[in-house]
Amino acid sequence: MAGSSFGQRLRGFRQSAGLTIEDLSEASGVSGRAISDMERGHSRAPQERTLAALADALKLSDGDRAGLVELARSERSESRVGRPRVGELPRGVSDFVGRARRLELLCRHALAASVGGPTLVAVVHGQPGVGKTAFAVRAAEQLREVFPDGQFYLDLRGTDPVPTPVGEALMRLLRALDVNPRRIANDEQERASQLRAILRERRCLLVLDNAADEGQVRPLLPGLGAGMVVVTSRRLLGGLEGVLRIGLAPLTSGESADLLRAIVGEASDRAAGQEVGTVAQLCGHLPLALRIAGTRLASRPGWTMGHLAERLSDADRRLANLSVGDLGVAAAFALSYAQLSNPAKAMFRRLAHVPGVDFGAPIAAVLAQVDLFDAEDQLDELVDLGLLQSEGFDRYRFHDLIRLFAADRLRGEEPAEARAGTERRMVDWLLETAIIAGRWFEPGFGAPPDDWQGLVSMATPEEAHSWLQVEADNWLAALRSAAAADQHQRVVDVAETMHWYADRMIHWAHWSEVYCLSRVAAGRLPDRRQEITHINHYAWAVSTCERRHEESVALAMEAYRFAGELGDTKEQANALHYAARAWRMGGNIEKAMGAYYRALNLADAAGNHDGYVQICVGLGQTFVELGRFDEALNEFRGVLREVDARPVAPAPAQVARMTARVAMARCLADAKSWPEALDAATRALPLAADYGPRFTGRVHLTLGQAHSALGATDKARDHLTRALKLLEDGREERGSEKIRFTSGYAAPPPCAMTLCEVEIPVRAWHRGIALHARVGVHCALHRARTISLAKAELAALDA
Missing domain, CATH: 1.10.8 (Helicase, Ruva Protein; domain 3)
Known part of the structure; x- marks a missing residue:
């Protein structure tokens, strides 16, 4: 059989062995059709794995086996001389970086391919420009030895106005697999059947790049076989079942x-x-x-x-x-933009108006002037094409460069007047919704009015709180926009509705800005009482949120003078309350104590019951800082009595009860009255849950200490672990600005502030561990028993 072709040599071996094509197929596992095509020269010589199966079935000697393998290699090499190689992988990038975990995942998936099992399919998806093709080619290079029967590439041109038709794609793949063009079927379904039959017998890797949709890809996928297909697409291709999906994000x-x-x-x-x-x-x-x-x-x-x-x-x-x-x-972005429906294009452009990093579907509905269901459908379309990123199940965000592209399309396709109208509509909706949400926490308001119909459910305080949190960047930007447009009353209205809500989000970084804007706006309105109110609000924010205590005192006393000129006793009481709070937090306890008592008398005389109980709380906290725990406990118990006896509005009553009970529990712990501390902390825990990790962490810390002291070690460890996590979650990151803290007691008790004057990074102010461990400052309300104490208690239990 010297000089014969591979097909002739194979036929000779089969006939010498006395086997029919069907016999050889059954013995080797190679299909009879594939063997017939090889013998007649209608397909190229097979790859190594198929050759090995045929040689084993024919029981060839080592010499005959080597000759057949060499002949196959020679014919495969000659078949490529003088003609372009159809389906050749594109050139990979030599400077490829990153994606190690994703590549490892794909390689593990590839190694799971098995003869007789389903062909493995992976979909690599992501936004334009994220490197999907480079990733697929790099993976193919790493998997070259895993797929010895070849690696084939096909650009499906999914972003072209007319993507590659399925019939043409099948033709190209079959030609790449060395099927004689005269043998390729005319019918699209028959071509797909031919492709599946060939790939069932070969361990090949197909890279189907830039797929348009599932309908284009599905006919190109093999059924059974030890090969693998990697599909890249800007779309998720969610309609393809049983595939591995690998989403690519921007690089680190x-x-x-x-x-x-x-x-x-x-x-x-x-x-x-x-x-x-x-x-x-x-x-x-x-x-x-x-x-x-x-x-x-x-x-x-x-x-x-x-x-x-x-x-x-x-x-x-x-x-x-x-x-x-x-x-x-x-x-690259424009190719995806061109594929959007007209409504989705309009939404994409107008989402450039959103000021925050992320947003929900209701804002999109307002911008596009569609209902919520249509908005969600259009957002899904944008996500599907990689022009928008999904954050969780109901939040969305732009990649920074795609946001710039959206803004460019907005300027290019919509006139200035229309853009201004769209932005006003969004600002108005954000501020209206913020007012409705904030009023849940305002005395005398609560649930939205019966005639209010909004895109966001506000049926409970929890829903209002959630919306105010997740859309904080957006409604704050809308407030800035209203201030810049001299909408003074609107700015004041929004800030006023946030007054009691701010107690739940006391460490949000922007309360000072909110109340600075409202103070300025109120000063430009004819109602002086509004101005006094918002000077007071600003004084609270400056001290409580920014720790600028001297400035806060100056603001509060300015409000006190203005209120005195108008004979407004209620606002005088509020002003003195804020001044007392700033003096106390700044370490001037003597002035704080005097201001608290004066504020208490004024609030009582004015019938300001909401303010009265808050002032009582502040007075109790002052006794704590002096280490006078019995007086502090009496004051906090008095708060609980006054809340029940006076007509205090729900929101102020809730704040007063929570603060008083948390403080009582800490006082009792400091006094080592462990059974009483355990009882007080148990009562405080459900109240603190609504006010964030700072308060809840303190209660769990008290519970942990009490259980430890009373011998319940397992319970103690559980509460202390929770306390540590909550306290760490509640730490504030406010930058590297420095603050000065001064305390001036002659001989403070152990749990009061130690005599010192230190400069502390603002971050450390909210990290009790830094203050406690580094400078020995120990303030019972703000820093006592925080992270360092929780760690110490846990360490003691473990020891």
Whole structure:
């Protein structure tokens, strides 16, 4: 059989063995049709694994086996000489970085492929420019030895106006698999059957790049076989079942810097320092943007990374600067934008008005002027095409560069008057909804009026609280917009409805801004009483949230003078209350005590019952800081009596009860009255739950200490562990600004503030561990028994 073709040699071996095609098929596991095509020369010589199966079934000698293998290799090599290789993988990028975990996942998936089982399919999806094709090609390179029968690539052109038709895609794949064009069926379904039959016998890897939708992909997928298919798409392709989905996100900061340096190459000396991180951030850590930015720098010898960062810092020109040759970030986004329905295009553009980082479907509905169901459908369309990122089950956000693209489309496709009207509609809705939500916590209000119909459910205080939290960035930006537009009464109304809600979110970083805006707005209105009220609110925020106690006292006393001129005893009482609070928190206990007593008398005389009980709470806290625990306990018990005896509104009553009970529990713990502390903390826990981790953590700390002292070790450990987590969750991160804290007692008791004057980073102010461990300052209300104490109690239990 010297000089014969592979097909002739195979037929000769089969006939010498006395086997029919069916016999050889059954013995080798290779289909009879595939063997017939090989013998007649209608398909190329098979790969190594198929050859081994045929040789074993034919019981070939070592020499005959080696000759057959060599002949197959020779024919495969000759078949590629002088003609283009259909389906060749594109060139991979040499500077590929990151994606290690995703690549490992895909490789593990590939190794699970087995003969006779279903062909493995992986869908790699993500937004435009995130590097899906580069990822798929890198994976194919790593899996070359796993799929010895070949790796084949096909661009499905899913972002083109007319994607690759299914029939043409099948034709190209069959040709890549060396099927004679004359043998390829005319019917699309028959072609799909041919493809499945061939791939059932081969251990191949198919990369189907840039898929348009499920309908384009489904006919190209094999049924059974030891091969694998990797599909890339901007869409999730959720209609494909039984597939591994790998979502690609932008690179990490470190990976982005590595990619920039790798692209810059010889110019790496110009890619050093902080500017690399700046450029990476301005590129949104998107591989396409990073590649373009790095290429621009590498091709311009006179530029430094600083020059590039400066160019990219102009948001209006950033997309234009992220373009080189035939690559452009905006062009990549435009391909997806063109695929949207007209309503989804309008929503995409108008979402550029959203000021916050993320948003919910109701804002989208307001911007697009559609109902909530249509808004959700359009948002799903944007997510599906990678133009929007889903955050949880009901929040959405833009990638930074896609937001710029949306703003560019908004300016280009909608006139200025229409844009202004859309933004006003969003601002009005945000502020109206914020007022409705905030009023749940205002005395005399509560549930929304019966005639209010909103896009957000406000049936309970919990729903109102949740909305105010998740949309905080957006309604705050709307408040700024209203202030800039001189909508003074609207600004005042929003801030006023937040007054009692602020007690639940006391460490939100923006209360000072809210009440600064409302103070200015109220000062421009004719009603002086509104101005006094909002000076007082601002004084509270400056001291409680910013720890600027001297400024707070000055504001409160300004409000006190104005209120005296108007004969407004109620606001005089409020002003003195805020001044007393600022003096107490600033360490001037003597002035605080006097102001509290004066405020108490004024509130009582004015019938200001809501304020009266809050002043009583402050007075009790002052006794705590003096270490006079018996007097403090009497004051807190008095608070509980007064709340029941006076017509206090629900929200102030709830705050007073919670604060008093939490403080009572801490007092009893400090006095080591453990049974009483346990009882008080048990009563305080359900009340503290509505006011965040700071209060709840203190109660669990008290419960842990009490159980430990009373011998219930397991319960103690459970409560202390919860306390530690809650207290750490409740720490405030306010930057590196310094504050000065002064305390001036002659001989303070152990749980009061120690005599000292220190400068402490504002972060540390809210981390009791830093104050307790580093400077020995120990304030019973704000820092006592915090993280360091919880750790110490846990360590004692373990010891």
